[in-house]
Amino acid sequence: MQLSRHDLVQLDEAYLAGLPEGSLRALSVKLLADLKEALERLDQNPSNSSRPPSSRAPWEGAGSQRQETPGQDAEESPAGDSRSQRRRRRVRCRGAATEARGAAPPGQRPGAPGHGRTQCLEVHEEHHHHPAVCAVCGAPLGEGHLSARPAPIT
Numbered sequence: 001m002q003l004s005r006h007d008l009v010q011l012d013e014a015y016l017a018g019l020p021e022g023s024l025r026a027l028s029v030k031l032l033a034d035l036k037e038a039l040e041r042l043d044q045n046p047s048n049s050s051r052p053p054s055s056r057a058p059w060e061g062a063g064s065q066r067q068e069t070p071g072q073d074a075e076e077s078p079a080g081d082s083r084s085q086r087r088r089r090r091v092r093c094r095g096a097a098t099e100a101r102g103a104a105p106p107g108q109r110p111g112a113p114g115h116g117r118t119q120c121l122e123v124h125e126e127h128h129h130h131p132a133v134c135a136v137c138g139a140p141l142g143e144g145h146l147s148a149r150p151a152p153i154t
Helices: 005-010 013-018 021-042 083-101
Strands: none
Touching: none
16 A cells, blocks of 8 residues: 555545645555555455455355256255255264363463563653655655644544
8 A cells, every 4th residue: 555544534625626736646646556456455355365264254155156056956955965954963063072172161271370571661762753755745744744734533
């Protein structure tokens, strides 16, 4: 992304009206690139990217959607098992796996000593970081630059 969320919050109609034509064209090129990148990210899913299958939204279902033939019942699978039979079989298998592990829940036991940072670090100095040029128009930032104004509170 070329423009940060902070840069986008500062853009409004009055700011755009005050920009010269060259800066306005450069800004539209950046906005177009950001829009294309955002749309590409929205179109990603586990079947066309390296994202894990667990990142699939619950309403999307499985990646392979089978086509039903007109003579085939929607509740029947090609193997002849109904959906409810397969679901019961899965629940039975999960129950057996839980019994094999034992009844104790995973994780740290209640009352066990914890682990954490014990060293307190003191602050020696502060560094303020400010951009040298405007992310929108590329002009050097000074005291009177339009994007130097504070962002509106939303």
